[in-house]
Amino acid sequence: MSEAIRKYYVPHGSAWPIIGSVSLFLLAFGAGNWLNDGAIGRYMVYAGTAGLLYMVFGWFGEVIRESVSGIFGRREDSSFRQGMIWFIMSEVMFFAGFFGALFYARQLAIPWLGGEGANIFTNLLLWSGFEPAWPTNGPGGLGGTFEPMPWKGLPLINTALLLTSSVTITIAHHALIDGNRKLLKWGLAATFVLGFLFLGLQVEEYYEAYVHLNLKLSTGIYGSTFFMLTGFHGAHVTLGSIMLVVIWLRVLRGHFTPTHHFGFEAVAWYWHFVDVVWLGLFIFVYIL
Amino acid sequence: MYENTTRQMMKWVAGLVATIAMLPTLAAWELNMPKGITDSSQEIYGLHMLIFYVCVWIGVVVFSVMIYSIIKHRKSVHPEPATFTHSNVAEVTWTAVPVIILIVMAYPAAKTLVKLEDSSASDLTIQVTGYQWNWHYEYPEEGISFYSRLSQEANIARQVNSGIDPTSVPNYLRDVDNPMVVPVGKKIRLLLTAADVIHAWWVPELTGKRDAIPGFVNSLWFKANRTGTFRGQCAELCGRDHGFMPIVVKVLSEADYAAWVRDRADTGMTAAVTTAATDSAADAGAAALDPPVAVAAAASTSGGDAAPDMTALILKGESVYAQHCVACHQANGQGLPPAFPALTAGAITTGPIDGHINIILNGSPGTAMIAFGALLSDADIAAVVTYERNALGNSVGDMAAPADVAALRGE
Amino acid sequence: MTSHAAEHHDEHHHGPEKGLKRWLFATNHKDIGTMYLVFALAMFFVGGAMAFVIRAELFQPGLQFVDPGFFNQMTTMHALFMIFGGVMPAFVGLANWMIPLQVGAPDMALPRMNNWSFWILPFAFTMLFSTLFMDGGAPAGGWTLYPPLVLQTGNAFPFVILSVHMMGISSIMGSINVIVTIMNMRAPGMTMLKMPLFTWTWLITAYLLILAMPVLAAAVTMLLTDHYAATSFFNAAGGGDPVMFQHIFWFFGHPEVYIMILPAFGVISEIIPTFARKKLFGYSAMVYATASIAFLSFIVWAHHMFTVGMPLSGELFFMFATMLIAVPTGVKVFNWVSTMWRGSMTFETPMLFAVAFVFLFTIGGFSGLMLAIVPADFQYHDTYFVVAHFHYVLVPGAVFGIMAGVYYWLPKWSGNMYNEKLGKLHFWLSTIFVNVTFFPQHFLGLAGMPRRIPDYATQFADFNLISSIGAFVFGLSQLLFVYIIWQCVRGGTKATDEVWEGSHGLEWTLPSPAPYHSFELPPTVR
Numbered sequence A: 001m002s003e004a005i006r007k008y009y010v011p012h013g014s015a016w017p018i019i020g021s022v023s024l025f026l027l028a029f030g031a032g033n034w035l036n037d038g039a040i041g042r043y044m045v046y047a048g049t050a051g052l053l054y055m056v057f058g059w060f061g062e063v064i065r066e067s068v069s070g071i072f073g074r075r076e077d078s079s080f081r082q083g084m085i086w087f088i089m090s091e092v093m094f095f096a097g098f099f100g101a102l103f104y105a106r107q108l109a110i111p112w113l114g115g116e117g118a119n120i121f122t123n124l125l126l127w128s129g130f131e132p133a134w135p136t137n138g139p140g141g142l143g144g145t146f147e148p149m150p151w152k153g154l155p156l157i158n159t160a161l162l163l164t165s166s167v168t169i170t171i172a173h174h175a176l177i178d179g180n181r182k183l184l185k186w187g188l189a190a191t192f193v194l195g196f197l198f199l200g201l202q203v204e205e206y207y208e209a210y211v212h213l214n215l216k217l218s219t220g221i222y223g224s225t226f227f228m229l230t231g232f233h234g235a236h237v238t239l240g241s242i243m244l245v246v247i248w249l250r251v252l253r254g255h256f257t258p259t260h261h262f263g264f265e266a267v268a269w270y271w272h273f274v275d276v277v278w279l280g281l282f283i284f285v286y287i288l
Numbered sequence B: 001m002y003e004n005t006t007r008q009m010m011k012w013v014a015g016l017v018a019t020i021a022m023l024p025t026l027a028a029w030e031l032n033m034p035k036g037i038t039d040s041s042q043e044i045y046g047l048h049m050l051i052f053y054v055c056v057w058i059g060v061v062v063f064s065v066m067i068y069s070i071i072k073h074r075k076s077v078h079p080e081p082a083t084f085t086h087s088n089v090a091e092v093t094w095t096a097v098p099v100i101i102l103i104v105m106a107y108p109a110a111k112t113l114v115k116l117e118d119s120s121a122s123d124l125t126i127q128v129t130g131y132q133w134n135w136h137y138e139y140p141e142e143g144i145s146f147y148s149r150l151s152q153e154a155n156i157a158r159q160v161n162s163g164i165d166p167t168s169v170p171n172y173l174r175d176v177d178n179p180m181v182v183p184v185g186k187k188i189r190l191l192l193t194a195a196d197v198i199h200a201w202w203v204p205e206l207t208g209k210r211d212a213i214p215g216f217v218n219s220l221w222f223k224a225n226r227t228g229t230f231r232g233q234c235a236e237l238c239g240r241d242h243g244f245m246p247i248v249v250k251v252l253s254e255a256d257y258a259a260w261v262r263d264r265a266d267t268g269m270t271a272a273v274t275t276a277a278t279d280s281a282a283d284a285g286a287a288a289l290d291p292p293v294a295v296a297a298a299a300s301t302s303g304g305d306a307a308p309d310m311t312a313l314i315l316k317g318e319s320v321y322a323q324h325c326v327a328c329h330q331a332n333g334q335g336l337p338p339a340f341p342a343l344t345a346g347a348i349t350t351g352p353i354d355g356h357i358n359i360i361l362n363g364s365p366g367t368a369m370i371a372f373g374a375l376l377s378d379a380d381i382a383a384v385v386t387y388e389r390n391a392l393g394n395s396v397g398d399m400a401a402p403a404d405v406a407a408l409r410g411e
Numbered sequence C: 001m002t003s004h005a006a007e008h009h010d011e012h013h014h015g016p017e018k019g020l021k022r023w024l025f026a027t028n029h030k031d032i033g034t035m036y037l038v039f040a041l042a043m044f045f046v047g048g049a050m051a052f053v054i055r056a057e058l059f060q061p062g063l064q065f066v067d068p069g070f071f072n073q074m075t076t077m078h079a080l081f082m083i084f085g086g087v088m089p090a091f092v093g094l095a096n097w098m099i100p101l102q103v104g105a106p107d108m109a110l111p112r113m114n115n116w117s118f119w120i121l122p123f124a125f126t127m128l129f130s131t132l133f134m135d136g137g138a139p140a141g142g143w144t145l146y147p148p149l150v151l152q153t154g155n156a157f158p159f160v161i162l163s164v165h166m167m168g169i170s171s172i173m174g175s176i177n178v179i180v181t182i183m184n185m186r187a188p189g190m191t192m193l194k195m196p197l198f199t200w201t202w203l204i205t206a207y208l209l210i211l212a213m214p215v216l217a218a219a220v221t222m223l224l225t226d227h228y229a230a231t232s233f234f235n236a237a238g239g240g241d242p243v244m245f246q247h248i249f250w251f252f253g254h255p256e257v258y259i260m261i262l263p264a265f266g267v268i269s270e271i272i273p274t275f276a277r278k279k280l281f282g283y284s285a286m287v288y289a290t291a292s293i294a295f296l297s298f299i300v301w302a303h304h305m306f307t308v309g310m311p312l313s314g315e316l317f318f319m320f321a322t323m324l325i326a327v328p329t330g331v332k333v334f335n336w337v338s339t340m341w342r343g344s345m346t347f348e349t350p351m352l353f354a355v356a357f358v359f360l361f362t363i364g365g366f367s368g369l370m371l372a373i374v375p376a377d378f379q380y381h382d383t384y385f386v387v388a389h390f391h392y393v394l395v396p397g398a399v400f401g402i403m404a405g406v407y408y409w410l411p412k413w414s415g416n417m418y419n420e421k422l423g424k425l426h427f428w429l430s431t432i433f434v435n436v437t438f439f440p441q442h443f444l445g446l447a448g449m450p451r452r453i454p455d456y457a458t459q460f461a462d463f464n465l466i467s468s469i470g471a472f473v474f475g476l477s478q479l480l481f482v483y484i485i486w487q488c489v490r491g492g493t494k495a496t497d498e499v500w501e502g503s504h505g506l507e508w509t510l511p512s513p514a515p516y517h518s519f520e521l522p523p524t525v526r
């Protein structure tokens, strides 16, 4: 059959989504209960997480088997690609929300609290003596005296790590296309090693912040934006690193061909996205 | 069938259009925005009518064409459809014409807006703070400050199934104990903020609304052209009793206003005075809200060995409670858990008395329980503490004296 | 246009699975579409029941039935159920059914994910509904979830937020599926500018969803951490700002309202040409207008917050930008009217709903334009004038769009004609009483009645009474709709393949009812 009149592959019935829905429900309901200091919440969270992991492995496993069996044509491949691109786009917008909060606080809220624009009385009546500055924990000085995170230490190293990892994954990709399997394996391995190194250093950085700088989530708006942005980024690095390991294992099994390797590319895109977000973070959270 | 439906539809549309067109003439029935008694409110009214008529006329044109088409271009009348699919002239026209209309509307709107936002050069400044659920007014220049909340009469009538006909209550839900008072012909600037959640201050006849936001101060101004009493209410959802925090502004002549200020200055119209009024109410045994049976019982059981003024203290405490606390902790002290804790058998209300006084003085940061120390006198706090410990299902048996409160206040 | 898909029976052909598995494990776009529609119908009634409670309490002044706190819970839950449970899933249901048929695809591009998008929803709404029984009750801070008020929510707090997250995940996956299907699965010859308008408007809606929903997720996540992790995003003492939440929320919220109306525009643009027996006037202008509306929707959000004390320049910018939306929307209205002009119209139920849509949506649009005028909005804001505005665009707008679509495509789905007489009755009851319900609310708002109040000053009594009566009859009329659908699905006059005399497009080349697998091999579009 020629590609043009080839049938699009439509799977017939799948249990994975409903498993995923039930697990997601357990996770969410459990988390709500846990936050309310309920008794069963945490167990529901564990069960939900386990269920989701089971679903991810089961579902992707099925797709991988289908892929390996060769039933995916050009159009199926293209569907996956476009799907991944728009998923990443939605992630970009998720981060945009937090970056928006950062910019709003720095450019508007804090100057207003300091009396700028039409807000002289905000400052005079409610927060007299508050000088707008960044970083700040606000006119109420929430969380007490703190020191901001300097960009020159760990963050700079981390930037270097992530940038390097972007290079290594590109090397691996080219190796894959060129059929150089050895370089592919090593490039990929280097990438996730760099990812985990990054995470290790981030843990170290958080430890510094909490123990030595008195910089916490509760340290006013600076602490809030700092930890939310870097925290969600860290969560994405974790996810990306795990995906890299999975892809690496698949490479070891010889899953990808020079022309047919959507799984690899999806993870690479995701990794680049995480990288770009980090650059934004590095500039706007750490340096400026 | 089709014939029939169209005719019905047309009638209905005609009725609708007629209703819209009649709208301004029915103003006497409170169908339209009030013109108000300030230049700002009248300018806003003018803008409102301008856009309204623009919309009506566009509507009349568009709907007429549609109705004509519905009648004349139905299959039974017009069996052969035309085949045209576009027309550049028409499309450019109906893009360009609305743009022009919009510009014509935007210009006066922008002009008015600039005026409304200019609160400089005011004659009198009043600080307004929104609380769940009452307003606090402070006249810094005159040294006057007071709370303003829903009138007792309406407050009783508005309880679920109170059995009282709202129409029998004058100005139901639109009356307060202490109205805000301003002089006529002066530019009044309000500095708005809130203590807990966002509220919005709105008296339509004076000017538009503005949000009162915790942690920020917004300003709003108006200049009344005539005297009178004007009513409005909180316009931003602020929790359970959002519908019950009215605003009343009395615009007085300059002389009357001066007299009012003198009057207030004499009696020192501060928080303490608000409760002075309720003191006498309590003394007269007219603690209005709930029949004070529970209180009386509690007072009598513990009354034997307690100091002789315990009953008086509890009665007074009940009225303080009814004014300030009942909204959250409820008349029976059960609260609305988990947001608002029960005071009945509470750890604090039955624990050491200092802790009890303390939470009322200083509040609980980050919750709706604000620091009442700034609002209530020592005597009030002592009374409400005593009330809470010996009523609402509690019977601790001890009582707080104003001096205890004063001592803790000092710390 | 030709189609040879339907006649093709080959070795891979199978029908639906038996029993519950068919629905739980569904990968078929028609099954999933049906589930979406049934779910939305159920949620409409849950939300409608809450509207009943609201209107019953507002029937006369004084508090008769519910505690004010519970009233606020009803308002909040009513909106959340209607928007996220009713309108959005109903449109996704229509998309699932119709987009593959309209572009000549065998199914949605990512069928398993399609199933997941749907099945998340019943769980999310079970969770949301369960908050009614929690300590402190359901959320009562309005569907806009403004802090600091929403932080006073009781145990329900994390559940609301997490259910919003679940709805967001569902919507994002659903819209990814729509985009990929449209971009990737069109039959040969189906160029972008040949696509039916319903498909076009959904494509643009899907982009809006992908750009807007994650922002909502971010906003509610910050609420969660402000509550449980002591962050200060919305707390001035820590350098945050409660108004910041409003900006982030409305950056999602305004596109959201167009998410609810653009697919309806698409449905109407399908129906009017069919019953006018005349091609859609200005097809490409319609497409460009939709795109312009979508673009503008991202730069007007602060028109919901004119009273928060923004700088003057901000107020001016958002006023002008908002007013601009009237232009592309006007283009749509004028094009619909021109499509009817010199056509050869008949007025079956779908057309009746479409015509009423054009009238009543326009009225709602006019009041929207009035709200955009900042000084006037200082008076209108947070009154029943706003409530009237958005119910005009949402009920005889979005909901009528859904109903029109259901009547229009029901014969294709079920193979049977619905009962035209009852359909017309349903139409007239709905149209008359939707106006009885919401038109007087304009007057209430202008006269100064704020929204979100359980009890009101006595001068508002008359119009509230009328509005409540309207609401009761309107709500009950919808039971008729359910009956009509039920009757039609059970049997009745067989529908032809074309169903409507003037129908046009690929979906009408398939037999009625549409076979379980359609277009397994793509048709050719010329």
Ligand code: HEA
Pocket: B055, B058, B062, B098, B099, B101, B102, C144, C257, C258, C260, C261, C303, C304, C305, C322, C323, C325, C326, C327, C329, C330, C331, C333, C361, C362, C363, C364, C365, C366, C367, C368, C369, C371, C372, C373, C377, C380, C381, C382, C386, C389, C390, C393, C394, C397, C398
């Ligand atoms: C389907 C949903 C939908 C749609 C389509 C719209 C459409 C519009 N809305 Fe509406 N809106 C809501 C849903 C919607 N809205 C909701 C839910 C809220 C309240 C949320 C809450 O607070 O809970 C709201 C609130 C809201 C506000 C805030 C009010 C306030 O709280 O103070 C404003 C202010 O500008 C506004 C404006 C508009 C405008 C200008 C349009 C325009 O798109 C309308 C354009 C259409 C026309 C103008 C008619 C047709 C045009 C012509 C015939 C051309 C010629 C016309 C002229 C040149 C005048 N809307």
Ligand code: HEA
Pocket: C037, C038, C040, C041, C044, C045, C047, C048, C051, C052, C054, C055, C075, C076, C078, C079, C082, C083, C086, C087, C090, C141, C142, C143, C144, C387, C391, C394, C395, C398, C399, C402, C403, C406, C437, C451, C452, C453, C454, C471, C474, C475, C478, C481
């Ligand atoms: C799509 C959204 C939507 C819909 C359909 C409705 C429908 C109705 N709404 Fe509501 N409403 C909102 C969105 C909606 N509303 C929002 C966003 C708010 C603001 C909340 C807030 O302040 O936070 C609000 C608030 C609101 C208030 C103000 C409350 C307050 O301020 O305190 C009132 C009061 O009268 C009201 C009444 C009604 C009534 C009587 C209906 C009736 O029309 C209901 C009748 C029932 C139906 C319309 C369902 C029938 C539909 C079908 C049968 C379609 C079937 C479809 C398929 C086959 C899939 N609504």
Ligand code: CUA
Pocket: B130, B131, B133, B198, B199, B200, B234, B235, B236, B237, B238, B239, B241, B242, B243, B245
């Ligand atoms: Cu205060 Cu509403």
Ligand SMILES: [Cu+2]
Pocket: C253, C254, C257, C300, C301, C303, C304
């Ligand atoms: Cu909007």
